Amino acid sequence: MSEQREPRMILVRDLWIIRLHWFNALGWALLVASGFAIISGDSLRLAPAFWPTFVQNLFGGNAAVISAHAVVGLVWLLGIALFVAWRWRSVVAPFLRGVLSITPRAIIADLPFTVITLARLFGFMKRARVAPQGRYNGAQRLLGTMIIVASLLIAVTGLYLYFSPKLFSFAAAPVFGALFRTALLVHAAAVFLVLFGLVAHIYFAVVEEREALEAMKTGYISVDFIHHHSPLWHEQLKREGKV
Amino acid sequence: MTKRYVMLADITRCINCKACVVACRAEWETPLGHSRDWVKEVELSTADGFPVVQLFPGRCQHCDDVPCVEACPSGAAWKRADGIVLVDDALCSGCELCVPACPYEARWLNPQTNTISKCTFCQPRVDEGLPPACVQTCVGGALRFGDANDPDSEVSRLLGDKPWLQLTTAEVPGGTRHYYHTGGAPLPNEVLPRPVGQHVQAALLGNVVNPAAGIGIGGMVAAFVGAGVKKIIDRRNALAGGKENTHE
Numbered sequence: 001m002s003e004q005r006e007p008r009m010i011l012v013r014d015l016w017i018i019r020l021h022w023f024n025a026l027g028w029a030l031l032v033a034s035g036f037a038i039i040s041g042d043s044l045r046l047a048p049a050f051w052p053t054f055v056q057n058l059f060g061g062n063a064a065v066i067s068a069h070a071v072v073g074l075v076w077l078l079g080i081a082l083f084v085a086w087r088w089r090s091v092v093a094p095f096l097r098g099v100l101s102i103t104p105r106a107i108i109a110d111l112p113f114t115v116i117t118l119a120r121l122f123g124f125m126k127r128a129r130v131a132p133q134g135r136y137n138g139a140q141r142l143l144g145t146m147i148i149v150a151s152l153l154i155a156v157t158g159l160y161l162y163f164s165p166k167l168f169s170f171a172a173a174p175v176f177g178a179l180f181r182t183a184l185l186v187h188a189a190a191v192f193l194v195l196f197g198l199v200a201h202i203y204f205a206v207v208e209e210r211e212a213l214e215a216m217k218t219g220y221i222s223v224d225f226i227h228h229h230s231p232l233w234h235e236q237l238k239r240e241g242k243v
Numbered sequence: 244m245t246k247r248y249v250m251l252a253d254i255t256r257c258i259n260c261k262a263c264v265v266a267c268r269a270e271w272e273t274p275l276g277h278s279r280d281w282v283k284e285v286e287l288s289t290a291d292g293f294p295v296v297q298l299f300p301g302r303c304q305h306c307d308d309v310p311c312v313e314a315c316p317s318g319a320a321w322k323r324a325d326g327i328v329l330v331d332d333a334l335c336s337g338c339e340l341c342v343p344a345c346p347y348e349a350r351w352l353n354p355q356t357n358t359i360s361k362c363t364f365c366q367p368r369v370d371e372g373l374p375p376a377c378v379q380t381c382v383g384g385a386l387r388f389g390d391a392n393d394p395d396s397e398v399s400r401l402l403g404d405k406p407w408l409q410l411t412t413a414e415v416p417g418g419t420r421h422y423y424h425t426g427g428a429p430l431p432n433e434v435l436p437r438p439v440g441q442h443v444q445a446a447l448l449g450n451v452v453n454p455a456a457g458i459g460i461g462g463m464v465a466a467f468v469g470a471g472v473k474k475i476i477d478r479r480n481a482l483a484g485g486k487e488n489t490h491e
Contacts, residue, residue, distance in 0.1 A: 040318035043310075043441075043449045044340075046456075052318070062318045063333050121470035123477075165336040171354035180338045181444035184316060188448055192456035199463040207471050 009220040010243060017091060020083050021216055027076035028194075034069040035191065038062060046188060070162045077155050099136045099144040106141075113138030121208075135233040143197045150190040157183035157190070246325040247392040248364060250302075250378070251401055253424040256385035257298040259284065263377035263386060267302075270365060270376035274355050279303075279362040280377055285431045299423065299434045300377070300386060302362035303328060303349040304410060308417035310439045314344035319359070325390075326420045327366050332358045340445050346415045346436030364388065364420075414438045 036047035037055030040062065045052065052062075059065045084092050101110045112130065117139050119125040136144060160183045170177035205213040209229075215221040223243050227234045237243045259282055267273070267280045280302035287295045305328045312320045312328065319334035320341050335358035342350050342359070353360040365375035369388075373379070378388040389398035407422035408430055415436040423430070441449070 038318075039316050041315045041320075041340075042313040043344075044314070044316050044445060044453075046453060056318070066317065066334070121467075122473060161336075165338075165357065169354065169357055170337040170339070171352045171357055177337060177339055177352070180336060181340060181442055184338070185444040185448050185452065189452045189456075192452065192460065196456070196459050196463055199460065199467055203467040203470065207467075207474065 008224075009222055010226070010237070011219050012215060012221050012226075013219045015219065016083070016087070018216060018219055020080070023079055024076070027072060027079070028198075030072045031069060031076065032191065032195070034065055034072065037065050038069060039188075066162075073155075073158050073162075077159075096148075098134065099141055100148070101138075101141040101145045110138030110141050114142055132231040133229070133233075134236070135230050137230065139200075143201060146197055147194050150193045153186055153190040154194070157187040161187060244392050246390045248305075248325050248327055248369065248420060249389065249391045249398055249402075250305075250364065250375070250421045251387040251398055251407065251424070252300045252421070253385045253387075253401075253405075254298055254300070255424065255426040256383040257282065257300055258383045258385075259296075259298045260382055262380045262382055263300055266376040266380035267362070270368075271360070273360065274353065277351060277353065277360065279349075279360060283434055285433045287431060297425070297428065297431060301347065301349075301434070302377075302421070303345075304347050304419035304421040304436075305362075305364065306346075306417050306419050310344040310346065311341040311350060314341045314441065314445060316340060323366075327364050327369070328361070329363050329366060330359050330361060332356060335359050340442055343440030343442060346439055347410065348437070410434060410436055412436060 034055065037052045039046050040052045040056070042049070056062045056065055059068065101107055113133065116125050116128045116130050117137070119128075161180065164176055164180055164183075168176040170180065205216070211221060211225050223234070223237075226237065226243075234243065261282055264278050264280055264282065268278050271279055273279060280300065283299040283301055285297045285299065287297060289295055305322075305326055307326075309320070309322050309328055312322055314320075316338065317334045317336060319331045319336070320328070321331065322328045337352055337357045337359065339352055339359070342352070345361075350359050350361045352358075365373070365377075368375060374388050375386075378386045387398055387401060389396040391398055391402060393399060402422065405424050406427070407424050409419050409422060410430065411417065411419065412435050415438065
């Protein structure tokens with residue numbers, strides 16, 4: 001009797017999820033490039049001085065850069081919000097359940113995998129044993145949680161930074177001005193946190209796990225890859241009869 | 244040659260009539276309780292006990308090194324090539340990050356416009372060839388304004404004729420475009436600039452978040468470039484090992 005072979009490739013995300021990922025990536029690239037060009041003062045500047053000068057000259061002034069940043073930001077926010085509302089039950093809620101690592105217990109549980117994964121890049125801890133991981137491993141969960149929380153902060157503070165001077169009188173109620181200054185600080189700090197995490201995200205996608213990058217283009221990934229990297233997910237797919 | 248606009252205040256000629264303040268408020272329609280210029284009265288006593296009042300007409304000193312411009316997140320505060328420090332109302336959010344940065348307390352949030360107001364040396368008038376409103380109205384001739392790069396200007400002549408002082412200290416050492424003639428008297432502490440200040444958010448952003456981000460993101464990039472290089476070396480070594488085994 002011949003053994004039934006597992007299908008070599010499996011569809012793990014549909015076209016709209018792939019489009020959302022690259023929409024998000026494009027939004028981030030444009031928002032970081034324009035955001036770093038807005039902050040001009042030397043004591044607050046986030047990028048080397050040539051960048052704000054170059055972009056502001058290109059756009060004909062900082063007012064146009066701010067408008068462009070706001071338009072892209074609103075489109076980015078609206079696009080993601082629409083997707084969340086549309087695919088909440090089928091995609092977003094399961095994704096959040098899988099990726100969020102918010103409680104201290106969950107964070108502590110995810111730390112060893114993260115440390116070992118990073119150490120192995122440099123040839124350390126090769127014999128250290130790691131617990132079998134689900135669809136999202138410990139490092140992905142910590143990174144994903146940080147990016148989701150930071151993105152929410154960026155969206156809220158970004159909306160306040162753009163609209164509050166138009167809606168409130170900072171002179172009449174100084175608390176709105178203090179909130180504006182705090183929003184600026186939180187906005188910048190949250191962007192830096194995401195960029196910090198993106199370095200690792202891009203490295204793993206481009207250098208370490210090219211198959212994961214391919215899966216973010218086609219939606220398909222090999223069962224071997226899932227079995228090797230995410231044995232708990234592989235078990236789950238088997239139980240569901242998908243592999 | 245680029246113009247270098249300067250304001251001269253001869254305090255020995257000031258009579259505290261405050262016509263300059265009235266003219267400024269009329270020119271810029273500043274709200275009640277707010278003005279872009281002022282006359283500071285400093286009470287002193289001479290060595291033999293006689294009281295003396297010194298009068299210092301004051302306003303934005305149009306610093307050479309501009310801490311308000313450095314503190315402004317949006318570029319609303321800016322300095323022209325001729326030295327006049329301006330505010331672009333369209334860009335100003337009224338966040339007041341520049342207010343504590345001004346050592347002369349010359350910036351304030353205008354409750355009518357919700358943007359920062361300050362002396363601009365009456366830039367629109369200057370661009371039309373007129374003197375600032377305060378200079379035009381000064382009845383004692385204490386205030387003078389002009390291009391210090393023009394050797395034939397009145398301000399160039401006056402700067403050469405008398406000793407002039409600037410409101411600077413060891414903590415605020417940069418030059419300004421505002422000069423005072425005191426008749427030889429030293430500048431009283433009351434008119435000297437305060438140290439450049441910061442809101443706590445600006446201090447955190449400039450001194451903690453930005454440096455930490457530079458180190459953190461730079462460190463991550465360096466670490467992952469190192470990991471990539473190690474991966475290439477390991478792969479070459481593995482290939483070389485494979486070839487040697489083949490030869491054997």
